[in-house]
Amino acid sequence: MVDNAAVNSTVQRLAEFVRPTVFGDFNVISYNVTGSFAFALTRGEFPQDDLLVRIQSPCLFGESFGVNSCDCAAQLTKALHVGSQEPAFLLIYLSYQEGRGLGLAQKITAIETEVKQHVDMVEAFHLLGFPLDLREYQAAAEILKKLNRKCSIRLMTNNPKKVAGLEEHGIQITSRVPLLIDPPNDACQRYLASKKHKMGHILPNIE
Numbered sequence: 001m002v003d004n005a006a007v008n009s010t011v012q013r014l015a016e017f018v019r020p021t022v023f024g025d026f027n028v029i030s031y032n033v034t035g036s037f038a039f040a041l042t043r044g045e046f047p048q049d050d051l052l053v054r055i056q057s058p059c060l061f062g063e064s065f066g067v068n069s070c071d072c073a074a075q076l077t078k079a080l081h082v083g084s085q086e087p088a089f090l091l092i093y094l095s096y097q098e099g100r101g102l103g104l105a106q107k108i109t110a111i112e113t114e115v116k117q118h119v120d121m122v123e124a125f126h127l128l129g130f131p132l133d134l135r136e137y138q139a140a141a142e143i144l145k146k147l148n149r150k151c152s153i154r155l156m157t158n159n160p161k162k163v164a165g166l167e168e169h170g171i172q173i174t175s176r177v178p179l180l181i182d183p184p185n186d187a188c189q190r191y192l193a194s195k196k197h198k199m200g201h202i203l204p205n206i207e
Contacts, residue, residue: 010034011142023084029147033139036096040143041080044088047149050174053090054079054156055140055166057097060104061111069187075179079156090147092140101134120194132199137162141169158201180205 014030014037029040056079059072068074083089099107106128114124125132144153144166152172155163156179163173182205183189195201 039093041091047151071181074181122198137165
């Protein structure tokens with residue numbers, strides 16, 4: 001009998017290995033997502049109810065170059081640190097969703113517009129006619145179902161749309177766990193204020 005769920009899946013497992021990190025050892029599972037890559041970093045035994053989960057999209061400038069006008073790298077670091085203290089933890093890294101799913105080339109154009117026009121991130125996207133968020137969570141939901149089956153999760157996010165996006169694909173979320181970062185500079189403060197007031201992120205630490 002053909003497994004239709006497997007045939008229709010957008011996610012195919014590629015490899016699995018353990019890697020040491022500054023937060024301890026993590027099991028790394030790599031996936032092909034229709035020609036792109038996603039990664040699951042895991043600790044502990046699965047499946048289990050109320051598993052702590054973080055879904056992370058990439059930020060080249062923050063994660064690789066140390067740019068701190070956004071909170072992307074700080075969120076990734078904090079998520080891994082918090083997760084390393086949990087009996088079980090899963091971080092799903094969607095490497096193909098740079099720039100809120102817009103792509104790196106468009107993100108670079110948006111950053112240039114933001115800097116030269118002295119506007120915030122949302123205004124830059126609007127000026128360029130770019131959609132503000134094209135991220136999808138079907139692949140993340142598939143990975144969750146593969147690893148944690150039908151068990152519930154606690155989702156580490158400040159973004160209610162991420163909660164809704166996973167729930168649309170059948171993921172049971174029992175609670176939203178805040179992932180708050182204190183802005184290190186004025187540029188990051190403006191970035192987080194834009195997230196809060198124009199994108200609906202829940203950031204009680206930001207004016």
